[in-house]
Amino acid sequence: MSGRIAILPAGPADFSRxxxxxxxxxxxxxxxxxxxxxxxxxxxxxxxxxxxxxxRLPLGAAATSVALSLCDIDTPIWLDAAASQAAGYLAFHCGxxxxxxxxxxxxxxxxxxxxxxxxxxFALGTxxxxxxxxxxxxxxxxxxxxxxxxxxxPGILRETQLAVSGLSARFWTERxxxxxxxxxxxxxxxxxxxxxxxxxxxxxxxx
Amino acid sequence: xxxRFASDDRxxxxxxxxxxxxxxKAPVASLEAAWEAFDDKPAYRLLRRGETxxxxxxxxxxxSGGPFNFGEMTMTRxxxxxxxxxGNVAYTGFGHVAGRSARRAELVALLDAMLxxxxxxxxxxxxxxEPLAAEQEAAxxxxxxxxxxxxxxxxxxxxxx
Numbered sequence: 189m190s191g192r193i194a195i196l197p198a199g200p201a202d203f204s205r206x207x208x209x210x211x212x213x214x215x216x217x218x219x220x221x222x223x224x225x226x227x228x229x230x231x232x233x234x235x236x237x238x239x240x241x242x243x244r245l246p247l248g249a250a251a252t253s254v255a256l257s258l259c260d261i262d263t264p265i266w267l268d269a270a271a272s273q274a275a276g277y278l279a280f281h282c283g284x285x286x287x288x289x290x291x292x293x294x295x296x297x298x299x300x301x302x303x304x305x306x307x308x309x310f311a312l313g314t315x316x317x318x319x320x321x322x323x324x325x326x327x328x329x330x331x332x333x334x335x336x337x338x339x340x341x342p343g344i345l346r347e348t349q350l351a352v353s354g355l356s357a358r359f360w361t362e363r364x365x366x367x368x369x370x371x372x373x374x375x376x377x378x379x380x381x382x383x384x385x386x387x388x389x390x391x392x393x394x395x
Numbered sequence: 396x397x398x399r400f401a402s403d404d405r406x407x408x409x410x411x412x413x414x415x416x417x418x419x420k421a422p423v424a425s426l427e428a429a430w431e432a433f434d435d436k437p438a439y440r441l442l443r444r445g446e447t448x449x450x451x452x453x454x455x456x457x458x459s460g461g462p463f464n465f466g467e468m469t470m471t472r473x474x475x476x477x478x479x480x481x482g483n484v485a486y487t488g489f490g491h492v493a494g495r496s497a498r499r500a501e502l503v504a505l506l507d508a509m510l511x512x513x514x515x516x517x518x519x520x521x522x523x524x525e526p527l528a529a530e531q532e533a534a535x536x537x538x539x540x541x542x543x544x545x546x547x548x549x550x551x552x553x554x555x556x
Contacts, residue, residue: 203442203474203476204476204483204484204487205484206487207442208442211444213444280442280443
């Protein structure tokens with residue numbers, strides 16, 4: 189049984205353009221949660237989100253599944269310009285409010301990862317409450333483990349490699365610079381279609 | 396295809412509110428029977444499957460005073476989209492019902508969507524909405540009569556003089 193029922197933002201809405209969400213909301217959300225858990229526990233590992241969603245959504249299947257599983261009325265979301273056409277879909281199915289600025293968002297969905305805003309514009313949490321930070325969900329054009337940047341840290345045996353295509357070159361340097369702020373930081377989910385890889389705040393980037 | 400309810404016309408909104416109120420109060424058996432009676436059932440998909448949650452019911456002190464939270468009740472909502480012959484979404488219907496019956500919310504949403512179709516509207520209004528409304532009105536009247544019989548008038552006898 190789900191919790192509180194969210195109310196749609198006021199204003200005329202064209203419901204004929206909306207697509208359905210999860211076919212089986214409870215099981216699909218659990219399956220997606222499990223996939224995110226696996227990805228976060230093993231930074232850099234590429235996992236498949238085993239959920240079928242209608243195509244022609246503004247975000248990929250994995251990124252959309254994350255939104256449907258994790259976002260609700262208590263998590264303000266921020267969408268970049270390329271993801272903004274998902275606003276109606278996410279408002280209808282998640283009931284999540286849109287954050288006024290990227291700093292207010294608990295989840296940020298970025299469809300154009302090449303034009304990523306500076307990472308320190310997002311909420312990094314505080315030393316007392318590091319969990320008050322943002323989770324970035326970025327749609328990228330490719331994920332691979334055979335080359336790329338080297339990742340080290342909890343959940344990784346020795347080291348692993350992750351290559352991400354379609355991602356702003358600034359990302360890895362800015363992310364590496366955040367490491368010294370730990371336990372403040374950002375969780376990053378890189379989504380490519382139905383696949384997902386995580387770079388949690390505890391992971392060290394070796395450039 | 397344009398829904399009749401894309402505008403902000405107050406009369407149209409009031410009309411839709413009326414049929415949604417009638418459908419929301421109808422028992423699931425009546426809704427199921429109404430749906431089964433259609434020879435030409437439209438193709439549809441569930442935009443939102445029946446999902447159950449809580450809503451806060453608000454009251455007013457003495458019926459007209461300041462609002463207060465009366466309590467939470469369980470309700471179920473659903474949304475369906477009718478698909479036309481070319482595979483596009485034609486009409487979107489919504490159902491909100493008290494209780495936990497997902498099927499009941501889906502049936503309300505289906506009938507709401509079909510009622511927005513000008514070609515179907517009059518037939519459904521006549522065969523489904525009006526009989527249900529009459530049934531509900533009769534039940535309300537019977538209940539009111541029953542309650543009226545037990546009404547107690549409080550008054551004070553004027554003494555003296």
